[in-house]
Amino acid sequence: MNDTPGIPAVKLNNGVEIPQLGFGVFQVPDDETAAAVTSALQAGYRSIDTAAIYGNETGVGRALAASGLPREELFVTTKLWNSDQGYDATLRAFDASLAKLGLEQIDLYLIHWPTPARDLYLDSWRALERLAAEGRIRAAGVSNFQPAHLRRLLDTSELVPAVNQVELHPGLQQAELRAFHAEHGIATEAWSPLAQGAVLDDAAITAIAGRTGKSAAQVVLRWHLQLGTIVIPKSVTPARIRQNLDVFDFQLTDEDMAAIAATDRGLRTGPHPDRFN
Incomplete structure:
Protein backbone atom coordinates (compact mmCIF):
# COMPACT_ATOMS: atom_id res chain seq x y z
CA MET A 1 0.00 0.00 0.00
CA ASN A 2 1.42 3.39 -0.97
CA ASP A 3 1.37 6.37 1.36
CA THR A 4 -1.49 8.76 0.78
CA PRO A 5 0.15 12.01 -0.39
CA GLY A 6 1.22 13.84 2.76
CA ILE A 7 0.15 11.04 5.14
CA PRO A 8 2.96 8.73 6.26
CA ALA A 9 2.30 5.03 6.78
CA VAL A 10 3.09 3.01 9.88
CA LYS A 11 4.38 -0.49 9.21
CA LEU A 12 2.71 -2.99 11.52
CA ASN A 13 4.44 -6.03 12.98
CA ASN A 14 3.27 -8.25 10.11
CA GLY A 15 4.48 -5.84 7.41
CA VAL A 16 1.04 -4.38 6.61
CA GLU A 17 1.06 -0.59 6.36
CA ILE A 18 -1.63 1.68 7.82
CA GLY A 59 -22.93 3.89 5.71
CA VAL A 60 -19.17 3.43 5.55
CA GLY A 61 -19.62 0.72 2.94
CA ARG A 62 -21.85 2.95 0.80
CA ALA A 63 -19.24 5.70 0.79
CA LEU A 64 -16.42 3.31 -0.04
CA ALA A 65 -18.37 1.80 -2.93
CA ALA A 66 -19.37 5.19 -4.30
CA SER A 67 -15.87 6.64 -4.05
CA GLY A 68 -14.53 4.82 -7.08
CA LEU A 69 -11.19 4.47 -5.29
CA PRO A 70 -9.27 1.22 -5.83
CA ARG A 71 -9.68 -1.14 -2.89
CA GLU A 72 -5.92 -1.36 -2.42
CA GLU A 73 -5.78 2.38 -1.71
CA LEU A 74 -8.21 2.06 1.21
CA PHE A 75 -7.58 0.84 4.76
CA VAL A 76 -10.72 -0.21 6.65
CA THR A 77 -10.87 -1.02 10.35
CA THR A 78 -13.85 -2.41 12.24
CA LYS A 79 -14.30 -3.98 15.65
CA LEU A 80 -15.92 -6.91 17.42
CA TRP A 81 -18.50 -5.87 20.03
CA ASN A 82 -18.50 -7.25 23.57
CA SER A 83 -21.70 -9.27 23.29
CA ASP A 84 -20.26 -11.12 20.28
CA GLN A 85 -17.13 -12.36 22.02
CA GLY A 86 -16.33 -16.09 21.99
CA TYR A 87 -14.87 -18.17 19.17
CA ASP A 88 -17.94 -19.01 17.08
CA ALA A 89 -19.74 -15.76 17.91
CA THR A 90 -16.71 -13.77 16.76
CA LEU A 91 -16.68 -15.52 13.39
CA ARG A 92 -20.40 -14.82 12.93
CA ALA A 93 -19.98 -11.17 13.93
CA PHE A 94 -17.10 -10.77 11.51
CA ASP A 95 -19.23 -12.11 8.65
CA ALA A 96 -21.98 -9.65 9.56
CA SER A 97 -19.58 -6.70 9.57
CA LEU A 98 -18.07 -7.78 6.27
CA ALA A 99 -21.52 -7.93 4.67
CA LYS A 100 -22.52 -4.48 5.98
CA LEU A 101 -19.29 -2.96 4.71
CA GLY A 102 -19.71 -4.68 1.34
CA LEU A 103 -16.12 -5.90 1.40
CA GLU A 104 -14.35 -9.21 0.88
CA GLN A 105 -11.54 -8.45 3.33
CA ILE A 106 -11.03 -6.21 6.37
CA ASP A 107 -7.67 -4.51 6.71
CA LEU A 108 -7.68 -4.41 10.52
CA TYR A 109 -10.11 -6.24 12.83
CA LEU A 110 -10.04 -5.40 16.54
CA ILE A 111 -11.50 -6.89 19.71
CA HIS A 112 -13.22 -3.72 20.91
CA TRP A 113 -12.84 -4.21 24.69
CA PRO A 114 -11.22 -6.91 26.84
CA THR A 115 -14.39 -7.26 28.99
CA PRO A 116 -12.46 -9.17 31.69
CA ALA A 117 -15.58 -10.14 33.63
CA ARG A 118 -16.80 -12.08 30.58
CA ASP A 119 -13.36 -13.69 30.15
CA LEU A 120 -13.86 -14.51 26.47
CA TYR A 121 -11.21 -12.42 24.77
CA LEU A 122 -8.77 -15.34 24.43
CA ASP A 123 -11.45 -17.32 22.56
CA SER A 124 -12.17 -14.29 20.39
CA TRP A 125 -8.46 -13.91 19.69
CA ARG A 126 -8.29 -17.51 18.45
CA ALA A 127 -11.02 -16.60 15.97
CA LEU A 128 -9.02 -13.56 14.81
CA GLU A 129 -5.97 -15.80 14.39
CA ARG A 130 -8.07 -18.01 12.12
CA LEU A 131 -9.35 -15.03 10.12
CA ALA A 132 -5.78 -13.81 9.67
CA ALA A 133 -4.56 -17.25 8.60
CA GLU A 134 -7.38 -17.47 6.05
CA GLY A 135 -6.52 -14.02 4.67
CA ARG A 136 -9.93 -12.59 5.53
CA ILE A 137 -8.24 -9.90 7.61
CA ARG A 138 -4.89 -8.35 6.79
CA ALA A 139 -4.08 -7.57 10.44
CA ALA A 140 -5.55 -8.52 13.82
CA GLY A 141 -5.52 -6.27 16.85
CA VAL A 142 -7.21 -5.23 20.05
CA SER A 143 -8.67 -2.10 21.56
CA ASN A 144 -8.67 -0.82 25.14
CA PHE A 145 -6.41 -3.64 26.37
CA GLN A 146 -4.30 -2.93 29.43
CA PRO A 147 -0.83 -4.49 29.99
CA ALA A 148 -2.29 -7.33 32.08
CA HIS A 149 -4.75 -8.26 29.32
CA LEU A 150 -1.98 -8.11 26.71
CA ARG A 151 0.40 -10.22 28.78
CA ARG A 152 -2.22 -12.94 29.15
CA LEU A 153 -2.93 -12.89 25.43
CA LEU A 154 0.77 -13.01 24.53
CA ASP A 155 1.33 -15.90 26.95
CA THR A 156 -1.36 -18.03 25.32
CA SER A 157 -1.12 -17.30 21.60
CA GLU A 158 1.46 -17.04 18.86
CA LEU A 159 -0.02 -14.05 17.03
CA VAL A 160 1.00 -10.71 18.54
CA PRO A 161 -1.64 -7.98 18.12
CA ALA A 162 -0.65 -5.57 15.37
CA VAL A 163 -2.42 -2.66 17.07
CA ASN A 164 -3.90 -1.68 20.40
CA GLN A 165 -6.37 1.18 19.94
CA VAL A 166 -6.80 3.04 23.23
CA GLU A 167 -7.97 6.34 24.62
CA LEU A 168 -4.93 8.57 24.28
CA HIS A 169 -4.56 12.34 24.33
CA PRO A 170 -2.48 14.91 26.23
CA GLY A 171 -4.69 14.51 29.30
CA LEU A 172 -4.24 10.70 29.31
CA GLN A 173 -0.86 9.86 27.82
CA GLN A 174 -0.68 6.15 28.74
CA ALA A 175 3.13 6.11 29.12
CA GLU A 176 3.27 2.62 30.70
CA LEU A 177 1.02 1.15 28.04
CA ARG A 178 2.93 2.79 25.18
CA ALA A 179 6.19 1.42 26.60
CA PHE A 180 4.66 -2.07 26.71
CA HIS A 181 3.58 -1.71 23.09
CA ALA A 182 7.05 -0.61 22.03
CA GLU A 183 8.63 -3.57 23.82
CA HIS A 184 6.36 -6.07 22.06
CA GLY A 185 6.05 -4.52 18.61
CA ILE A 186 2.42 -3.44 19.00
CA ALA A 187 1.43 -0.18 17.30
CA THR A 188 -0.40 2.38 19.43
CA GLU A 189 -3.56 3.88 17.94
CA ALA A 190 -5.43 6.72 19.65
CA TRP A 191 -9.17 7.06 19.92
CA SER A 192 -10.58 10.28 21.37
CA PRO A 193 -7.29 11.93 20.34
CA LEU A 194 -8.60 15.38 21.30
CA ALA A 195 -10.33 14.19 24.51
CA GLN A 196 -13.61 15.35 22.93
CA GLY A 197 -12.19 18.87 23.08
CA ALA A 198 -11.35 18.76 26.79
CA VAL A 199 -7.62 19.43 26.25
CA LEU A 200 -7.94 22.18 23.66
CA ASP A 201 -7.99 24.98 26.25
CA ASP A 202 -4.84 23.83 28.05
CA ALA A 203 -2.47 26.80 28.30
CA ALA A 204 0.52 24.87 26.95
CA ILE A 205 -1.44 23.81 23.86
CA THR A 206 -3.00 27.21 23.15
CA ALA A 207 0.42 28.86 23.49
CA ILE A 208 1.90 26.53 20.88
CA ALA A 209 -1.11 27.11 18.64
CA GLY A 210 -0.62 30.86 18.86
CA ARG A 211 3.08 30.61 18.02
CA THR A 212 2.64 28.22 15.09
CA GLY A 213 -0.51 29.76 13.63
CA LYS A 214 -2.30 26.43 13.93
CA SER A 215 -5.44 25.49 15.83
CA ALA A 216 -5.21 23.76 19.20
CA ALA A 217 -6.65 20.61 17.59
CA GLN A 218 -3.96 20.66 14.91
CA VAL A 219 -1.27 21.02 17.59
CA VAL A 220 -2.62 17.99 19.47
CA LEU A 221 -2.83 15.90 16.30
CA ARG A 222 0.75 16.91 15.46
CA TRP A 223 1.78 15.80 18.97
CA HIS A 224 0.26 12.38 18.32
CA LEU A 225 2.07 12.06 15.00
CA GLN A 226 5.43 12.97 16.51
CA LEU A 227 4.89 10.39 19.27
CA GLY A 228 4.50 7.82 16.49
CA THR A 229 0.86 7.20 17.35
CA ILE A 230 -1.74 6.24 14.73
CA VAL A 231 -4.58 8.70 15.15
CA ILE A 232 -8.23 8.76 13.99
CA PRO A 233 -9.93 12.12 14.63
CA LYS A 234 -13.67 12.33 13.99
CA SER A 235 -15.75 15.15 12.55
CA VAL A 236 -18.82 15.51 10.36
CA THR A 237 -17.94 19.07 9.32
CA PRO A 238 -16.14 19.17 5.95
CA ALA A 239 -13.99 22.17 6.92
CA ARG A 240 -12.90 20.48 10.17
CA ILE A 241 -12.29 17.20 8.34
CA ARG A 242 -9.88 19.04 6.02
CA GLN A 243 -8.31 21.00 8.86
CA ASN A 244 -7.51 17.82 10.79
CA LEU A 245 -5.53 16.63 7.79
CA ASP A 246 -3.54 19.86 7.53
CA VAL A 247 -0.90 18.89 10.10
CA PHE A 248 2.09 17.93 7.99
CA ASP A 249 3.54 21.38 7.29
CA PHE A 250 4.86 22.17 10.79
CA GLN A 251 6.89 20.55 13.57
CA LEU A 252 6.66 20.73 17.33
CA THR A 253 9.96 21.43 19.05
CA ASP A 254 11.38 19.30 21.86
CA GLU A 255 10.26 22.06 24.22
CA ASP A 256 6.73 21.88 22.80
CA MET A 257 6.62 18.11 23.26
CA ALA A 258 7.84 18.47 26.86
CA ALA A 259 5.27 21.16 27.60
CA ILE A 260 2.46 18.93 26.32
CA ALA A 261 3.86 15.95 28.23
CA ALA A 262 3.44 17.97 31.42
CA THR A 263 -0.32 18.29 30.84
CA ASP A 264 -1.02 14.58 31.58
CA ARG A 265 -3.62 14.36 34.35
CA GLY A 266 -5.20 10.94 34.04
CA LEU A 267 -8.26 12.34 32.28
CA ARG A 268 -10.51 9.61 30.89
CA THR A 269 -13.42 10.51 28.63
CA GLY A 270 -14.47 6.85 28.33
CA PRO A 271 -14.81 3.89 30.71
CA HIS A 272 -11.89 2.15 32.36
CA PRO A 273 -11.10 -1.10 30.51
CA ASP A 274 -10.79 -3.12 33.72
CA ARG A 275 -14.39 -2.33 34.64
CA PHE A 276 -16.23 -2.14 31.33
CA ASN A 277 -18.11 -5.21 30.16
Missing part, protein backbone atom coordinates in the same frame (compact mmCIF):
# COMPACT_ATOMS: atom_id res chain seq x y z
CA PRO A 19 -1.90 5.44 7.23
CA GLN A 20 -0.82 7.19 10.42
CA LEU A 21 -3.74 9.62 10.22
CA GLY A 22 -7.18 8.20 9.55
CA PHE A 23 -10.84 9.11 9.90
CA GLY A 24 -13.10 7.85 12.69
CA VAL A 25 -16.90 7.62 12.63
CA PHE A 26 -17.73 7.06 16.31
CA GLN A 27 -21.16 8.52 17.18
CA VAL A 28 -21.92 9.39 13.54
CA PRO A 29 -25.49 8.23 12.68
CA ASP A 30 -25.60 5.74 9.83
CA ASP A 31 -27.62 8.08 7.61
CA GLU A 32 -24.92 10.76 8.00
CA THR A 33 -21.94 8.45 7.74
CA ALA A 34 -21.76 8.10 3.96
CA ALA A 35 -21.57 11.89 3.55
CA ALA A 36 -18.93 12.25 6.27
CA VAL A 37 -16.77 9.45 4.88
CA THR A 38 -17.18 10.83 1.36
CA SER A 39 -15.93 14.22 2.60
CA ALA A 40 -12.98 12.52 4.27
CA LEU A 41 -12.04 10.55 1.17
CA GLN A 42 -12.31 13.67 -0.98
CA ALA A 43 -10.04 15.51 1.47
CA GLY A 44 -7.40 12.79 1.14
CA TYR A 45 -8.01 10.33 3.99
CA ARG A 46 -7.65 6.69 3.02
CA SER A 47 -8.03 4.99 6.42
CA ILE A 48 -11.56 4.68 7.83
CA ASP A 49 -12.25 3.37 11.35
CA THR A 50 -15.67 2.03 12.33
CA ALA A 51 -17.08 -0.65 14.64
CA ALA A 52 -20.06 -2.95 14.83
CA ILE A 53 -21.45 -1.12 17.87
CA TYR A 54 -21.37 2.23 16.03
CA GLY A 55 -24.22 1.02 13.84
CA ASN A 56 -22.78 2.73 10.77
CA GLU A 57 -20.80 0.05 8.93
CA THR A 58 -23.43 0.15 6.17
